[in-house]
Amino acid sequence: xxxVTQSQPEMSVQEAETVTLSCTYDTSExxxxxxxxxxxPSRQMILVIRQEAYKQQNATENRFSVNFQKAAKSFSLKxxxxxxxxxAMYFCAYRDTGTASKLTxxxxxxxxVTL
Amino acid sequence: xxxxxxxxxxxxxxxxxxxxxxxxxxxxxxxxxxYRQDPGLGLRLIYFSYxxxxxxxxxxxxxxxxxxxxxxxFSLILESASTNQTSMYxxxxxxxxxxxxxxxxxxxTRLSVL
Numbered sequence: 001x002x003x004v005t006q007s008q009p010e011m012s013v014q015e016a017e018t019v020t021l022s023c024t025y026d027t028s029e030x031x032x033x034x035x036x037x038x039x040x041p042s043r044q045m046i047l048v049i050r051q052e053a054y055k056q057q058n059a060t061e062n063r064f065s066v067n068f069q070k071a072a073k074s075f076s077l078k079x080x081x082x083x084x085x086x087x088a089m090y091f092c093a094y095r096d097t098g099t100a101s102k103l104t105x106x107x108x109x110x111x112x113v114t115l
Numbered sequence: 116x117x118x119x120x121x122x123x124x125x126x127x128x129x130x131x132x133x134x135x136x137x138x139x140x141x142x143x144x145x146x147x148x149x150y151r152q153d154p155g156l157g158l159r160l161i162y163f164s165y166x167x168x169x170x171x172x173x174x175x176x177x178x179x180x181x182x183x184x185x186x187x188x189f190s191l192i193l194e195s196a197s198t199n200q201t202s203m204y205x206x207x208x209x210x211x212x213x214x215x216x217x218x219x220x221x222x223x224t225r226l227s228v229l
Contacts, residue, residue: 009155033215045205045220052215091157095215102173103148103218107157
């Protein structure tokens with residue numbers, strides 16, 4: 001079974017600085033998808049960024065980018081120019097390519113943004 | 116914008132009660148999901164459905180059942196609520212069979228079983 005590990009329960013970053021959230025996963029599949037979801041204090045989870053395993057290029061979305069290391073099974077999220085609105089729980093998630101495959105989540109990292 | 120609506124934000128029930136959590140999505144999504152979120156455990160899949168009247172067990176289905184009579188609505192049922200089912204419940208939906216498709220989440224229902 002696939003597992004997703006987020007080893008940082010909490011992180012803190014100063015406004016305008018850069019922070020990296022770690023995620024590792026375990027799978028025997030060669031093709032799959034990885035996601036970072038954000039859950040602000042209002043609790044509605046939203047997608048931050050998505051990476052397809054067969055693409056070597058790291059995904060980016062504005063201030064958010066990933067460092068995808070397929071051989072190491074690592075998928076970290078970098079947030080540049082951090083803003084107060086980035087404070088949230090961040091979940092890393094994995095999904096293989098089967099049509100009925102489920103999304104497997106990590107345990108989450110709570111990010112605090114300080115002035 | 117996709118909207119996934121969960122009928123209650125907070126719910127308090129007694130042990131042994133039958134509890135219904137309702138979820139409605141407005142984007143004609145085929146797939147719907149129920150997760151349970153607990154601190155330190157992340158999100159765990161309870162049940163999912165990829166079509167009307169279809170359901171599949173997730174990782175923790177024990178003590179739960181689901182119903183999907185209409186495409187837009189997916190209900191989670193606790194037949195006899197127990198205190199260990201006190202948790203945050205999240206509903207999600209997604210379009211089509213593709214694994215890359217995004218899941219859209221509701222705001223969650225915080226259930227307390229006393």
